[in-house]
Amino acid sequence: MKVAWAGSREAFQVSDRMAKLVANDPVFEKFSKPMLGRKELFKNTLRKAAYAWKLINDLRLTEEEAKWLRHYIDEPNYTDLHWEMFVPAIEGQGTKEQKKKWLPLAQTMQIIGTYAQTELGHGSNVQGLETTATFDRQTDEFVMHSPTLTSSKWWPGGMAKVATHAIVYARLIIDGLFHGVHGFIVQLRSLEDHSPLPGLTLGDIGMKFGHGTYNTMDNGVLRFDHVRIPRNQMLMRVSQVTKEGKYAQSDVPRQLLYGTMVSVRQTIVADASKALSRAVCIATRYSVVRRQFGSRNGGPETQVIDYKTQQSRLFPLLASAYAFRFVGEWLKSLYIDVKQRLEANDFSTLPETHACTAGLKALTTAATADGIEECRKLCGGHGYLISSGLPELFAFYVPACSYEGENVVMMLQVARFLVKTVSNLGYKQPVGTAAYLGRVTPLLQNNCAVQTAEDWLNPDAILEAFEARAARMVIGCGERLAMFENPEEGFAELSIDLVEASLAHCQLITVSVFIQKLNHEIPGNGVKRSLEVLCYVYALFLLHKHQGDFLATGYLTPKQASLANEQLRTLYSKVRPNAIAFVDSFNHMDHYLCSVLGRYDGNVYPKLYEAAWKDPLNDSDIVDGIQQYVQPILKQKLHYAKL
Numbered sequence: 145m146k147v148a149w150a151g152s153r154e155a156f157q158v159s160d161r162m163a164k165l166v167a168n169d170p171v172f173e174k175f176s177k178p179m180l181g182r183k184e185l186f187k188n189t190l191r192k193a194a195y196a197w198k199l200i201n202d203l204r205l206t207e208e209e210a211k212w213l214r215h216y217i218d219e220p221n222y223t224d225l226h227w228e229m230f231v232p233a234i235e236g237q238g239t240k241e242q243k244k245k246w247l248p249l250a251q252t253m254q255i256i257g258t259y260a261q262t263e264l265g266h267g268s269n270v271q272g273l274e275t276t277a278t279f280d281r282q283t284d285e286f287v288m289h290s291p292t293l294t295s296s297k298w299w300p301g302g303m304a305k306v307a308t309h310a311i312v313y314a315r316l317i318i319d320g321l322f323h324g325v326h327g328f329i330v331q332l333r334s335l336e337d338h339s340p341l342p343g344l345t346l347g348d349i350g351m352k353f354g355h356g357t358y359n360t361m362d363n364g365v366l367r368f369d370h371v372r373i374p375r376n377q378m379l380m381r382v383s384q385v386t387k388e389g390k391y392a393q394s395d396v397p398r399q400l401l402y403g404t405m406v407s408v409r410q411t412i413v414a415d416a417s418k419a420l421s422r423a424v425c426i427a428t429r430y431s432v433v434r435r436q437f438g439s440r441n442g443g444p445e446t447q448v449i450d451y452k453t454q455q456s457r458l459f460p461l462l463a464s465a466y467a468f469r470f471v472g473e474w475l476k477s478l479y480i481d482v483k484q485r486l487e488a489n490d491f492s493t494l495p496e497t498h499a500c501t502a503g504l505k506a507l508t509t510a511a512t513a514d515g516i517e518e519c520r521k522l523c524g525g526h527g528y529l530i531s532s533g534l535p536e537l538f539a540f541y542v543p544a545c546s547y548e549g550e551n552v553v554m555m556l557q558v559a560r561f562l563v564k565t566v567s568n569l570g571y572k573q574p575v576g577t578a579a580y581l582g583r584v585t586p587l588l589q590n591n592c593a594v595q596t597a598e599d600w601l602n603p604d605a606i607l608e609a610f611e612a613r614a615a616r617m618v619i620g621c622g623e624r625l626a627m628f629e630n631p632e633e634g635f636a637e638l639s640i641d642l643v644e645a646s647l648a649h650c651q652l653i654t655v656s657v658f659i660q661k662l663n664h665e666i667p668g669n670g671v672k673r674s675l676e677v678l679c680y681v682y683a684l685f686l687l688h689k690h691q692g693d694f695l696a697t698g699y700l701t702p703k704q705a706s707l708a709n710e711q712l713r714t715l716y717s718k719v720r721p722n723a724i725a726f727v728d729s730f731n732h733m734d735h736y737l738c739s740v741l742g743r744y745d746g747n748v749y750p751k752l753y754e755a756a757w758k759d760p761l762n763d764s765d766i767v768d769g770i771q772q773y774v775q776p777i778l779k780q781k782l783h784y785a786k787l
C-alpha cells in the first residue's frame with residue numbers, strides 16, 4: 145500500500161530517505177516553533193533554509209530529493225517562491241538568451257527570486273494591475289512605477305527581506321499606448337549588502353493567520369519610484385519590444401503563459417493530498433486511542449472510531465486523501481505531456497489541461513482545507529491544542545484556497561471551458577476529460593438502473609451517474625445561457641449554477657481517475673481490493689453529499705439515492721479494520737506530523753501531559769505577574785460594584 149500511495153517503489157524510497165534525513169537532524173527540530181516571536185521565527189527559518197541548501201549541495205541531492213527535503217522541513221520560506229515561481233516563470237516565459245543568462249544564476253542561488261503579481265488593489269483581476277512599465281526609447285530601458293497606493297505590490301513571499309530579484313507584472317506602455325500586462329525581471333536589492341536599490345520601498349505586510357506557519361515567511365510590499373531596468377529584462381518569449389519601441393507578438397501563442405500556471409497548479413493539487421493525509425492520519429490514530437462512553441460490565445469504553453458518526457466524517461476524508469493523491473499523480477503526467485507538446489509548439493491540449501488544473505486546484509484545496517478543520521473537530525477539544533498539530537496545519541494550508549487562482553474564480557474559468565465545449569458540439573468532438581459531453585444524448589435520456597444497494601458496487605454505474613449529473617448540469621447551463629442576448633450578462637447571472645456544474649465536472653474527473661487507477665496500476669490483489677473499498681466510499685460519499693444535484697437532474701430516484709447511502713454505511717464497516725493500515729501507508733513520520741495525537745506509538749496521554757509542561761506559562765517567572773496584578777485585587781476587599 146505504501147508503494148501504491150507513493151506511485152512507485154523508487155518514489156517511495158526517495159521520499160522515505162528524505163523524511164528520515166530531516167527527522168534525524170536536530171537543526172530541523174519543530175516543537176519549539178510556535179513559542180518563538182516573529183523575528184526569531186523568521187531568523188530560525190532562514191537558518192534552516194541555509195542549512196538545507198548546504199545539505200542539498202554537500203550531499204549532491206537530485207532535484208527530486210531536494211524537493212522532498214524542502215517538503216519535510218515544512219516551513220514556508222523564500223525558497224518556495226524561488227523554486228516554484230521565479231525559476232519556472234523564467235523557464236516558461238523567457239527567451240533562449242534570457243534563460244541562458246538568468247537560469248544558471250537562479251539555479252545556483254546566486255540570485256534569489258520572488259513572484260510579484262498581486263497588488264493591494266487587485267489580485268484575481270490581473271488585467272486590473274496598475275504598476276506601469278513605460279518604455280524609454282532614449283535609454284533603451286523600462287521605467288517601473290507605482291502610480292497609486294493600490295498599485296503597491298502586496299504578498300510576494302520572500303520579498304520583504306530576502307529576495308534579490310522579482311518577476312514583476314506591470315502594464316506595458318509604449319508612447320502612451322497600453323499593450324497589456326507583462327512580466328519583468330527586476331533587481332530589488334544589492335548583491336553586496338542586501339540593501340534595497342534606489343527608488344524601491346520594500347517592507348513586510350504583517351502577521352498572518354496562525355502563528356508558526358506563514359509567519360516564518362516575509363511576505364512583502366513593494367513600491368517603485370521611477371525605477372529603470374534594461375529593455376532585455378522584459379520576459380519576451382511571447383511578446384517583444386524592440387529597441388525602436390515596436391511591440392510585436394512572436395509566433396509563440398499567448399496561451400503559452402498558461403504553461404507556468406499549469407505547472408504551479410498541478411503541484412498544488414499534489415500538495416493537497418499531502419496535507420489532507422497528514423490531518424487524516426492524526427485524526428484516525430487518535431480516534432483509535434480515544435475512548436468515550438459505552439463501557440459494558442466494567443470493560444473499556446468504546447474507541448471513538450467505532451461510532452458510525454465518527455466513521456461517516458472520517459472515512460470519506462481518508463478516501464479523499466487517496467483520491468487526491470491519484471488525481472495529483474495523473475495531473476502530473478498530463479502536465480508532462482503538455483510540456484512536451486508546448487516545446488514542440490503544439491498547443492492543442494492546453495485549454496483542456498488548463499481547465500483541469502484550475503478546477504482540480506479549486507476542488508482539492510477547498511476539500512482539504514475543510515477536511516483539516518473536520519479532523520480537528522474529530523479530535524474533540526484536544527484537536528484545539530497546538531500540540532495536536534492540526535491548528536497550525538489548517539493555518540498553513542487554508543491560503544491555498546486563495547493563492548494561485550482564487551477557487552471560485554478558478555471554477556468560473558472551468559465553466560467558460562465547458563460552455564465553449566458544449567457550444568462547439570455540432571462540429572468539434574470533445575476529447576480527454578470532456579469527452580463524455582460528446583455522448584450527451586444517452587446521458588440525457590437514460591436514467592440510473594440501480595435496484596439494490598449491491599448494484600452500487602459497480603464502477604460503470606458510478607461513472608455513468610457522475611457523467612450524467614455533470615452533463616445535465618452543463619447542458620442545462622448552456623441552454624439557459626443561450627436565452628441571453630448578451631452572453632457575458634448571462635454568464636454573470638448564471639455564475640452560481642456554472643460554478644456548481646464545474647464542480648460536478650471536476651468531481652467526475654477525480655472519481656474516474658480513481659477507477660482508472662484501480663483498473664491498471666495497483667500491485668497486489670489485497671491492496672487493490674482495499675483501495676476499491678476506498679474508491680466506492682469516495683464516490684458514494686460525494687453522491688450522498690450532492691444528492692440534490694443527482695435528484696434535481698432527474699438521473700436518480702430518491703430510492704436509488706437512499707440505496708447509495710445504505711451501501712456507504714456498509715462500506716464504512718469494511719474500512720474500519722484497515723483504517724490504521726491505510727494511514728500508516730502514507731508513511732508520515734512523527735517528525736513530519738508534529739502531533740501528539742497522531743503519534744505512531746499511540747502514547748497520547750503521557751505526551752500530552754508532557755507537552756503541557758513545556759508551555760512558557762508554566763515558567764516560574766510568571767509568578768511575578770500574578771503577584772503584581774492579581775494579588776492586589778484579592779487584597780483590596782472592595783464591595784462588588786456592578787459595571
Ligand SMILES: Cc1cc2nc3c(=O)[nH]c(=O)nc-3n(C[C@H](O)[C@H](O)[C@H](O)COP(=O)(O)OP(=O)(O)OC[C@H]3O[C@@H](n4cnc5c(N)ncnc54)[C@H](O)[C@@H]3O)c2cc1C
Pocket residue numbers: 225259260261262265266267268269298299300301358363543546547548549550551552553556
Ligand atoms: C499566503 C499567501 C501567499 C501569497 N503569495 C503571493 C505571491 O508570492 N505573489 C503574488 O503575486 N501573490 C501572492 N498572493 C496573493 C494571491 O495570489 C491572491 O490573494 C489571489 O490571487 C486572490 O486575489 P485577492 O486576494 O485579490 O482576492 P480577490 O480577487 O479580491 O477575491 C475576493 C473575493 O472576490 C471573489 N471574486 C473575485 N473575482 C470574482 C469574479 N470574477 N467572479 C466572482 N467572484 C469573484 C473571490 O471569489 C473572493 O471571494 C498570496 C496570497 C496568500 C494568502
